[in-house]
Amino acid sequence: MKKMLLSLAVASALAGCGSEDTLEEIKTETPAVIPQSTVVFDPSNGAVSVPNDLLFSGTQDGTLVIPGEGDDYSSPQLALGALDGWSTQTPFKIDLKFAAGVSLDATSAATPGSVRIFEVVMGADQSSQTCAPVPAGIACEFVKELSFGVDFITQGSGDAVAVVPLKPFTQGRSYITVLTTGLKDSEGRSIASSSTYALASGEEPLVTPEQKSLQAVLNSYENVIVGNTDLNKDDIIYSAAMTMQSAGEVLSTIKSILAASLQEPSLPTPAVQIPDQPLITVGQLFAMQGMQNVPAMFNAVSYEKGSVLLPNYLKTPEGTELSDLNDVYWQGACDNAIAVMGYKEKVGEAFPEQPLSADDALCHALSGGLLRDLGLDDKRHLTKYNKIPKVQSIANVPVQVTKPSDLATLNAIRGQLGLPAMSMPAGGWPVVILQHGITSKKEDMLALSGALSLQGFATVAIDHPNHGERGIDVDLDGVDDFNASTGSVLAYMNLNSLLVARDNLRQSAADLLGLRLALNFAQDAELNTLDVSFVGHSLGAVVAPAFLATTNAPLAAQVDPLFKVNTVALASGGGGVASFLVESGSFGSFIQGSVLAGAGTAESLAFGAFLQDGALASCADYISNQQAYVGCSFAAFSAELAALGDTTGLANIKSLITEFAFAAQTALDAGDASNYAMRVKDLNIPVYTGVVVGDGAQNKADTVIPPTVASNPIAGTMPLALLMGATVTSQPQMTQAPQSYLVRFSKGHHGTLLTPAANLSAGATAQDSAAANMEMQQQVAAYLKSKGTVLAVTNTDVIAQ
Template sequence: MAAEAGKRSFLPRHAPPMMRSVRARLPDLLADTAPCLAPAAPCHFSRPKRTLARLVQKHSNTTGPDRPAPHSGCALERSVRSFREMKKLIAAGVVLVAMLAVGCTGGNGVIGSSNLDLLNGNPGPPVTQPSSNTALFHPAAGILPYPTDLYFAGSTDGTLNIQPANALMPNQAAVNALDGFSTTAVIRERFGGALNPASLTAASVIIVPVTTDNLTKATTGVLAAPLTLGTDFSVGLGQEALVGNTILEIKPLHPLMPSTCLSGGMFLGPNCATGTGYLVFLTDGISDFSGNHAVPDTDYASIKAALPSCAAISDATLHGICQLTGAHMLIAQGLGLSPAHIVLSFSFTTESTVDTLALISATATAQTITAHPTGLTTASLGKGLPGHADIYVGALTIPYYSSKTAPLTDYWHARTFPLDMTSTFVTRFNPLPVASAVLQIPMLVSVPNAASLFGAVPPPNGWPVLIFQHGITRNREDMFAVADSFADHGFVVVAIDLPLHGITSTSDPFYAAGANPLYAGLGLPATGSIERTFDISTVPGVIDPSGLHFINLTSLLTARDNLRQGVADLITLARSVPHLSLGAAGSINPTLIHYLGHSLGGIVGGTLMGVLRPADVGTATLANPGGEVAQLLRDSPTFAPVINAGLAAQGLLPATTLYEQWWRDAQTVVDAGDPINFIALATASHPIHLIQVVGSATPPPAVACIAQPTPPGCPDQVVPNSATQRLILAGGITQVHPPGALGTAALHVFVNFTAGVHGSILDPTSSPAATVEMQTEAIAFAFTGGTQLPVSATAPVQ
């Protein structure tokens, strides 16, 4: 309900002029999709500390005249020195106007006796049973929509603070390490009874991009027009067996905008005043199957009735929420939406996804990189390869942000803040991780020789380079599968292992140990190996298989940072490889570096290309990648059965809310390492070529496709096509059919293969024709700088 003439506005007196005039200007703002920003300010500033009482009383908004212009950030070095100021601001202000004293069930609470399957273990004081069409909202009982910025209450470092610890959020500790909510995971609100899905329309579910104050979490402005149902998001009902039809579920169809403290590539430090948020309105257009229109819960109805002053509410928590809700109603009126028809509104701030890797990329420098010839060719491997490339072994020095001593449980840490010495979470407020070690990691290199079609003489400006990255549970030796074909076109191929991957057999000729004579002169330790499996052994005397612990679902922060470490390593490699000396075989052309990633290498590659400069790596081929990693695993015919068995052992069963919530929060945690949040940046700055195996028009039954070997005609059984399609959609990538794309502009294209399997770019066993076409496309794409992609008319493609 808007403030009436002559009554005190619930907007703070010091709010920016643009915000204070939002009633009159919001329609124009929305039409122009212009952000509601405050005037610019110099880089230095200070704010007085405010007590919680004053925040509650005044609904304090600190995005006033001292907020910097969008591109007025300080130099990175100066901003990094401002971490202490940033911490002081957070400690003073991230206390929200509402302090929730009980556990919250995240939009899924069931009033009544505790039932873990229904996700209700903290019902709070008894309340009247709501009608079936009530949008449940009872903060004292911990019943809230999810996500909501009310979960920041009491934070001192800008991270979520969902309290108290409870078994109803299996990933609660990991979520509490984040500076916001997922850009991709579902948004959920619980109703008192079953909903009619036909009533979930664009008129009944409205989502508005907004700015949120980093201190109070108040909505302070409108960023753009409301999202479009069917284009930006879908809306339906939950999947739980017993209660799913009572849960309204919103799913972003592409990533929401993340929050950031970067502007023009620079860290804003204490000038980072706002986050990116979304304001959700649910209206009485929602109904049950009897046609009963949705109604607000008692608490929310009381809040609306008390606006604009909120004076009628004596409860401190509800009074604070009322102040926040008042800003919601101003925006609603600007949309032409009557507050009388709103049954619930809530806002949430998205997490930062790009900041940390972007700053790592901005500050990374070339490191020591060396390689020596082994005297071996690819023909020496006993794999039937033609021997067109000579093999070198090498080593690369990298900053290692993960933990060598606790690789299964630890995660990235930033430096501590002076006012919260217990917090080392890497967030947008404290975005740079501290290296735990400087590691020497093994590397393989292949160089064209005289037997290759290109010959052994390098081009005048040096050899072009392909950086190859292997898939999950594989290792750097997979590069041999493409070494000869790329050698025939004059490419050196360089490969390192992903984190927690490597060669595990000590008898392998390329096992990177000081005792291996192939590595003599590379400075390896006299004892032990530099393989990045760290010789982890769950069976005494046996090194665990490569990559066994990379997808670490028992420590989701570790899993996220395994992905980010993989990207950081490749950034270092890309900056270092121009300095690689090959002795008599020649040097590297630093302007012609390309990337090929398969499976997990394609997943990491999608993220890499989003933060890497085009001058570092020109083009990328991503073979069989996927986005929204948690959903990828959930849908994967290969991974899902194993993961579900592990979750079931912990009491997390499909078709229960606990299970759904586990997956939702898993995606939230890995968002900052997920290519779904980087692929649009990648296609904006690099030509991208993507490959997926979709199978035949009439594939075998799903139960047959999971057999080994995979029957012909099956779609990818490791990375499901749905995960690849999400990347394609988010990146704006278009399909190419025979004869391909033969223009001069940078391409962002994908090719669907009707034959082959997940590993066909490396292994011709399933379909030699598919392998030849995949590798030929990758070579042509790299060779032409991503401007041409010929597709054979006889290839097994759509």
């Protein structure tokens, strides 16, 4: 246990050493001396910039220890206490302290070498024989230096230097950020260490055990850097370690358990059930829904309903208010490994080697004895020390299936398109799994079934959790209390509890894993379940990388084909969820207004009063729609502050939103697409991505998920596609080996993949939207048909050059 955890009493580590003010001697004799500019670091007074691994101090389960942490993790800041590390992708700031009239030299902040980042191996890392016995928190081995301009950049940000990742840090790895004397203030002087840091990182012996522990930590940081680089200790003014979250390990465990179910009778194997039923066509379904002039190809596509039993790791809410969703996030089925190891060390031979219950036996069996269910861990946070999620219920999930049916009609249309006639392959129709967007439903993806049927594909789709037929009716009155398709978007993207939002994303990916395996047992000879592709739109594209990186990861030769997805097409998705939501044209003002309204600051109180009175003048038309009213009011309130010249208030609001985005992205990271994108690339999964970037005039870029995000170069649709290995192109492509492509559309809008309808608020006319819809659907279908070797571009008028 002592090797796993290093006890650092950060709050008292420097007790008796004095604070910044008492230790900093400033002479007041003439001539006046301008106080030295320093890096803020004063743990005894809570002044520590994050990310910083000192916040693992005192952990009992390998998660961050956040001041004020209890049992309620709904606050964005407190949610960090459920995590085993920091965000791999969100920009962060290191605060600096300046005297009046002095500021940061922004040029020095953006100069390579002023800030350097190094990957290291920390103590207690079991992957290293050298570091495994070293106490956790101690820097043990040097790995490499990250490259400025390739891996990250830095820039000035008020009284701070900002570090902006250009690609995600590696999950589970540790890094040390070093500030050097190259960082200058406006007086041309090198910024100095805080007196606290100078004492704790020095060689002079300190007094108390806590002080010595902190000194050992900081010395280990500097020693591992100085011993392996051109830096010396005099160059270093600050250093801090940050360990990244272990994103993906829980989903990998879920896949392993699904695979184990193929041989273990006690673990249920999911299977798609398609009962006998009167067959109808997609066209008939559209007509029943009121659609006029249904295109003929939809009348040649059959429509069936089935179901599949899937494990649900989200708890069932006990009430009907949105706040009742705040604690339904995933939890571990077992005690975490740290608690088990500590208990075993404490009781010695009295430790029960054999399981004491059925749940204990399951934990023991699935973890090789590392995890147990002995009542040692009341939080059950899922981390790298606790990877097995608890199954809260088994969900009976409706499944939608389409297949080409009237081949005469389909082949007639193919002939008009210059395509040869087709027939069902001997092994059945290849299958495309379709996944819809947020506030949408699986039936909306039927819009793709015509184009895909023309290329000889069957399709299968389910709803996301809390969408469509998977809404939650808590009081059993026949009306869903939580359904993002018919009610509030917060039923899924839960801004009131970001751990729940994260785990809704993970549940979507886990459901797709279960569905992919379940297809193999559908007992439908017309479906070739060993030839499966995937199409995701919006939220469906957001959860896709987590699903793809997990389902295609090698596990065992006999089961890998049962999980494999061959080719992928995504539209209007993105990574960096917190960043793109804050800057979304559709959701951004609502999210920023919601954050401001609940902040409790002076600006927050003023905004609360504005919501009750001032906003009515310009936002009265939206009063019946909370989301629209809050969004309109935030925009009006910000405009009023700008008109009044209240730059301080606007700066405070911006700082508040930045802090929220940092905490939110950190909480969401394990479910975020960017953390899985490079795994998709490494697995050589061909991925087509379509995104509307606009024409620079009337037709706007995607107003829901922005193609790029100003505050975070990793966030948005285009960075995600590039991380997955896409090549940007506007021309037709034909290759021998599968390739990934990013196609930018000048016309259309967020929903263009599914609808030819106009979107006047996005500047997309009916004519342009219809043309872009046809082009995007044809590109997707041809790309999947060729398994990623053909990109068919036929209408360049809707493509951005």
